[in-house]
Amino acid sequence: MKVAKFGGSSLANATQIKKVGEIIKSDPERKFIVVSAPGKRDQADTKMTDLLIQMGDSYINGLQYEDDFLRIMDRFAEITEELNLSNELLNEFESTIKTVLTKDQIITDKLDAIKAIGEDSSAKIVSAYLQSLGLDAHYINPLDAGIIVSDEPGNAQILPGSLAKIYSLHQKDGILVIPGFFGYTEQGKLATFSRGGSDITGSIIAAGVKAELYENFTDVNSVYSVNPNIVENPKEITILTYKEMRELSYAGFSVFHDEALIPVIKEKIPICIKNTNNPDAQGTYIVSEREVKEDECVSGIASDTGFCSLYVSKYLMNREIGFGRKLLGILEDEGISFEHAPSGIDDMSVIIRERNFPPAKEAIVLNRIKEELHADTVSLHRGIAIIMVVGEGLVNTIGVANKAISALAEARVNIEMINQGSSEVSMMFGIQSSDIDRAIKSIYRAYFEKNN
Structure with missing residues (x-):
């Protein structure tokens, strides 16, 4: 049936x-x-x-x-x-x-x-x-x-x-x-x-x-x-x-x-x-499950535009209990949903769809983060595109990330953000939207056309 x-x-x-x-x-x-x-x-x-x-x-x-x-x-x-x-x-x-x-x-x-x-x-x-x-x-x-x-x-x-x-x-x-x-x-x-x-x-x-x-x-x-x-x-x-x-x-x-x-x-x-x-x-x-061949660790490459990146930096952020929760709480207060939130020791980026972060909210959110969280640096970058390299074999394949990074370098595309590890089946790269076609073509050649 x-x-x-x-x-x-x-x-x-x-x-x-x-x-x-x-x-x-x-x-x-x-x-x-x-x-x-x-x-x-x-x-x-x-x-x-x-x-x-x-x-x-x-x-x-x-x-x-x-x-x-x-x-x-x-x-x-x-x-x-x-x-x-x-x-x-x-x-x-x-x-x-x-x-x-x-x-x-x-x-x-x-x-x-x-x-x-x-x-x-x-x-x-x-x-x-x-x-x-x-x-x-x-x-x-x-x-x-x-x-x-x-x-x-x-x-x-x-x-x-x-x-x-x-x-x-x-x-x-x-x-x-x-x-x-x-x-x-x-x-x-x-x-x-x-x-x-x-x-x-x-x-x-x-x-x-x-x-x-x-x-x-x-x-x-x-x-x-x-x-x-x-x-x-x-x-x-x-x-x-x-x-x-x-x-x-x-x-x-x-x-x-x-x-x-x-x-x-x-x-x-x-x-x-x-x-x-x-x-x-x-x-x-x-x-639900499939057999993964060693030479086919990547299934597909997807891309989408219309994102922005909210960047927040504060010295010793990692020691401040509840910092991430407070930051995301400010977005929640303002009715803004986020997509990804990769972080480092002293900094954190929050990826948001631009349609969910209207310009009218920009100054309010940035000021609240500075005043309430005492951040050292707060900035918003619009015009971001994301590229997802997807495949069940990613987690067990050595050098798979290097292929994508090298391909972006060959295409002379600057990487704004990388998020690997939050998903076993995908790697995410943030780049400028204007570079999207060039980046995708280069990554596709690296995984599907080159004999490596």
Whole structure:
């Protein structure tokens, strides 16, 4: 029994949805289907979720929103007409949008309800199309599926007890099509996961029904060892562990949401990343454990931009009990979450995503650190990128760090920060964002192209 999740590129238009139908039809073990909102039809196109957000923002701010509404309806009409589906679906979508826009509720709740329309409508379209193929398919609302989440609009978390409710889906006949990206609170209020959260829904359903396999269909044949937009024709990865995939996803591998692994990790359900446009390709399997070959200690190299580094130095910092706690406490007071905190004897760096550290908070935080912690030096450096070298073999391989450091030196890239040891499967380097492409190419050559 399989759970199959289809991403936005797999549902962008009627042609893609027909491919989805053939994939589902070809394997009767694909009983639970999770869908995203329609994605981009081409590079210049706009994702359905972005159109919905744009419309919602305009409506809430009293601006003209009718053009966005028409674009959304035209997009749905194009899909349903090409699939020869009933006009009743279009009428339902129009009614849903108008009801959500005019409903009296707080802004965050309204925006979540607007964003969820894309996935919800996708599920109804796919369900109706599968029925037109003669399959016994049914749309299932996340509330009826048992997806109960915390009351955190835009960042909902699955609640304990939900998986037991989801398991009862086994009692339903046929193919069940479930919209991704959102669930319902215990009070019955809709709440979305973080962006890209349909992967999370798929993982939750797979864990809940105790699937033998969770298939995640996207638009690539496999996960690559490095971003193919930076390195031409990179090596494909056939198998990864949960730890490796989580590290790679966190640091910029957009093929899989980094939070989506958590439910399946607990149940040890294997994942397979597959291509809707080439479903017979092997894909990439993500499993709990794998055999590591000596000459393949590194699985992948990920990178992400948009970080800043908060540097704090104080003589004899290591002797001051509670210094780190107080420093992080200041960030907590100001509502700033951090990513990493490598430290030395007299200094400490805190890596923060720039979006979480608005310039308006900068002077406040720096002054508090100086005055409350009596630091000798406090500075903030923006425009930082991180590079993650990931592999299960890192911990047992001699000289693996030297390869990356030498590669960065060859590329004439200055290392702002190194964090090795906090994870057994990754090394992290901080560099200037402007050097990212040059750095990645050099590190890739060191691990995957040179005969060392």
